[in-house]
Amino acid sequence: MLQIKNLHATVEGEEILRGIDLEIKPGEVHAIMGPNGSGKSTLSKVLAGNEGYEVTAGEILFEGKDLMELEPEDRAREGIFLGFQYPTEIPGVSNTYFLKAAVNAIRKYRGQDELDAMEFLKLVKERAKLLKLEDQLLNRPVNEGFSGGEKKRNEIFQMAVLEPKLAVLDEIDSGLDIDALKVVSDGVNAMRSADRGFLLITHYQRLLNYIQPDYVHVLVNGKIVKSGGKELAEELEKSGYALFEENAA
């Protein structure tokens, strides 16, 4: 589904990613862990197509298509979802309208009919329940005045409505208390399926107690320095990143 080969990327001229190789197959959940500044968020932004990030070498293929050739909106329409570490507030645009515009833009791209108001509302209500989102949050402007936990739940709610093929979730656990973390994790787990891939990016091992990954990768200094099963996360929890940082240096 996703193949990343020797990916190098820079931000404002500074190289952040220094040769990443990663393959995600349908149904797999991958977790990327790493210390601050290791390039975790850069990887997610590059995948989503943020123009502030420049790919200087390597390639990214999504279902065989060269991702670098696609605008951010077309990546989303192809089925990639980025859950933001810091979801953006959009004053004046209601959450529901925003999602409807997104759903229909994606459907149009895929040659499907747009959802009518009733169908859309039904879908939204159903998925909102999954994330325990109150109706009132649906009618408020996107993320405006939301608490940290509400913002993260809103991200997963959007994912649940958009039903992507690949979800890249950037620090979806940061800033959450344990109750909120459970809700978010339940939402993600409910969306796991044999044809959907996940890339979880996290700083903390704690998330992986709630969402069991198939693979764990340790990202240090712009490179994946170790890959393994979920036991790698436990190892990290005990030893910390220091050991890997030494190896990387």
Place this chain on the structure above:
Amino acid sequence: MEQVASEPKNPYRDDFLVGLRSRRNEPVWLLERRQAALAAFERLGLPGKRWEAWRNLDLTPIADNRFPLLHTWGEIDDATVEAALGDVPDVYRMVFVDGFFSARHSALEGLPSGAAVLSLDEAMDAENPALERLGQAERTQQEPFLALNTAFMGDVALIHLGKGVVLDKPVVIVNLMSTKAEGRGVYPRTLVVAEEGAQASVVELFRSNTADAYLNVPVTEFYLDANAHISNYRVQEEGGEAFHLATVLARLERDATFTLHTLAVGGKTARTDIHVDLEGKGAEAELDGLYLAGDGQYVDHHTWVHHNTEHCNSRQRFKGVLDGKSETVFDGLVRVAPGAQKTDARQENRNLVLSPRGLAHSNPRLEIHADDVKCSHGSTTGELDREALFYMRARGIGERDAQALLTFAFVNEMLDTVRLEALKEYERELILRWLPGDETVREIQ
């Protein structure tokens, strides 16, 4: 200095003399006011770059009477009238074509007693007492386009509300330009006199059937006696090559309230001067303006709000969106006269620039001559939030659609103060048509 009587002092005088022939039925006092106004205009001349308030606006394309006065009017089909809020029931409607009153398109039946909505001829026949305010404003001596309109105004719209009269339906004044107006000057005039306790909404619509250049110089005056409450909605959607140089005057006595809501989307060069005089204690003015300037457009709003006595409030909120190579001006003065204590005046101007070639001038000004007042002003000019754009695109919304959504979000609150549902819908449609993006975003709720 000696002058030869037959030699015109400027190219406007010939037009004036021709116009006089059709005004034989006008009372002497009105003809004298017209003459005084023409003399004032001749003395003032067209404002040039040396006038502080006019320095951004190039008036050379209209100099030397290049748009001579239109003496007759053209044809307008019913569909055009229909499109101009014409299908909205429950309004009193006055339609003017090229500045001439079209009784056939108008609907004024059922006015409550004490209320009169009349053209100039009708007002003269009825000897309506409010008429004497016409052309009386002192500013005629200082404002060239107010003077020019006073000299040239044709079929005036007069709205006279007697003491305590509350109009049950809004008055919609539709100013339409036919192809006849191409290359010509038109001078619509509206006079609203609201006596004590009277209340009404007045909608003014400026539309055209021609994409060619013409000059429209409308003036609207409001006289609000004690405790009168008037809302004025102005929608300016002139043709793409038009010059629109408008003046609004409002004079408020004790406890009167005046709310102005403008939407400016049309014209090549469009300017609206708004003068508000708060003369009586407790008077209150709210001015809301939204302007959308596309490629090649110049859109200008100047306001002068005079707090001439104590305990008056004023609030101004102007928002602009600029696309393509466009230029806008917001220049607003709040002047608090000596002794006008307990003044509460707020002024805000926000501009959203969608294109690197858009130029927004913002100049809120305060001139305070009293010490116990609350005055604030703010001004911002910015671009669309790049992070918000990326966030939307990352959800599959196309770039132009995302821009449209964010732009609509920026302007949407300006519709909140439109209290007439049909008008709100009309304005929303105008805004949505103006926005970038495809049809998907047109369903914005």
